[in-house]
Amino acid sequence: MVTERLKRSIALRKSAGLHRSPVTIEKHVGSSAVVNGKSLINFASNDYLGLAQDTDWKNTIAKCFQAYPPSGTSSRLVTGHSQFTEDVEQEFAAYFGYDEAIFFPSGYQANLAVLWGLCSPAEMLFYDKRIHASMVQGLAQTGGTLKGFAHSNLEQLDRKLTAAQAENPVVLTESLFSMDGDLLDTATFGALRSKHAFFSILDEAHAVGVLGTNGTGVGGDCADIAVGTFGKALGMFGAFALLPKGFKEFFNNFSSPAIYSTAMPEAHAAAASSLLQKLPQLEDKREHIAHLSAYMRSELQDAGFTIFGDAHIISILVGDEVKATNIVHKMQEDGVLAFASRYPTVPMNKAVIRISMTALHSTEDVHTFVNSIRGWYDRT
Template sequence: MLLDRLQADLATLNEQALRRVRRTLDTPCGPHATVDGREILAFCSNDYLGLAGHPQLVCALAAGAQRWGAGSGASHLVSGHYRVHDELEARLAAFVGMDSALYLSTGYMANLGVLPALLGRGDAVFADRLNHASLVDGALLSRASLRRYPHGDVEALTRLLETSDAPCKAIVTDSVFSMDGDLAPLTELLALAERHDCWLIVDDAHGFGVLGPQGRGALAAAGLASWRLIYIGTLGKAAGLAGAFVAGQRDVLAWLLQKMRTYIFTTGAPPALAQALLASLELIEHGDERRARLNALIEQFRAELRLTRWRLLPSATAIQPVQVGDNAETLALAQALWDEGLWVPAIRPPTVPQGSARLRVSLTAAHGAEDVRRLTAALKRLEQTL
């Protein structure tokens, strides 16, 4: 029976140490939290600048609800597009140095919508093997041929492009890879896009607000500009709120507005949220002190954590993965940290490749030096005793 099969599959997940567990917070997002009824020091949010609980954003969201109400009422192309949405899109586009932008409800919806709007059968998508699942799903929905190149391997990508006769091609990549913390070779990827007449689609979910001057993102950090670039930024991470945006050349965005199904066929995000995001952009733009604090914590973490059995993966970003390898051992490590009041998520297949299970340490500007010291001390001790 169907239910018997499902229950057997759940049991298999348990045996393979792959069953996910959801925890419940009783306090706002922040390093020091109450989770499942106990006090915990958390290293698992993507709130990189510590803005999710910022009083200015709380007030801006409340003021937005007073001004615009609780919901939008319809999709953007029916009656759910408000003046404050226009203001936010114009501000986002200018902030990342693009002509135009579209605001969507989530980063997943943005990534799911862009590729099917630009490519179809007979076309080709060239994707980094470690791209986020939403980019993979967007490529599959486009019905274009999906060619995945080894992570960060520009030479392998070059060979794939040289043998492609697809009429429309797109190179697709994360900027900061969410489970490894390393950076895509964006300069080389744009050069290939120019040489082979491709779009270059960059998901900057973990770079927006953190990388580049004033937090303008990975493209600004690399000094890149081109009409071929389509930029996707997420607003639920460093921006501290929710939503995402796609930015690029004006005609490209005009086409996406007409063809991107995840934009057309969904209710618009609440305008109150757009008003709060305008306040968040101000904090990001003037947030050099927060970014400096975050970078200091990253340097401290890497300097203090010297491992012999486990491996701290190379990363200069807020994502600091500690690769353990075995699923059960990774779960046991996460549980041992939890027992000490430290919340660090265990990441296992299929999110990461088989044999590379890890802890994903996420640092934020809201952490302190003593918080980091407590975590590194626990990890070093547990490596010797677990």
């Protein structure tokens, strides 16, 4: 029976150290989260700029939902296409340096919509093997020929593109990888784009808001399409795709996630428009994150840990899945909340403790984290 099979599957997950159970957050207070009545310094949040807790920003969003409809009422192709939302999408496109933009309920849906709406069996798709699960899920449904390349290995990508001699090559990667925390070498990637004339799709979910001029990300010079999210640094919900001129028409005709989903509400568009006024004013937060992230990397390396990460996402190599899980549980005793990333999010036996630095953290928070993981790593 289905029920018995599911029970066995859960038991196997637990024995392998791969069982997942969401942490229940009772409330957020600054850089901390309250779990089971205990305040823990939160190194597992993607609220990079701290906007989700910003009182002024919350008041702005509340006013937007008071002034505008909170529902899109239907899909865009029925009666959900709002001129107001269309105008704000154009504001977004201009801010980030693209021709068009379209809003989605989530980054997962945006990535699926991009792949299913724009790629077909006519394309050969080259992808970094560590791209987000939403892109991986979308690849097979395109019907295109799939060519993976080793993570961040642009030399291998070059060789594969040269060998394939594809008529319609498409390359998928991320600008800031969500688990490894490494940045795309945009200069080399851009040079390869010029050399091979491929169409590039870049996931900028973890870069927008924090990196680039006024938080515009890092891929503007080498991406044909970029996907960003409101739900991380931008302190909202939903996502957006940034596009070349004329591409929204493809979504309306070929992308089922766009065609069959209820449109985003005008209240969301109003908040998004307000966000564009706020982002340029947050340079002090971006500088703080950059400084504190560099400090955390330095402290962890001095403590003897093998780490990955070029910006505000840092991964600490553990290897064994059970060990990684046990360490983060023990760290809660020291008032630290961290995240153990395990298979299938990362390769088997390559488990990491993945931490996110935010504008809410302090140097004292860094010291608490490093002392905690150093204390438990060899005892767990």
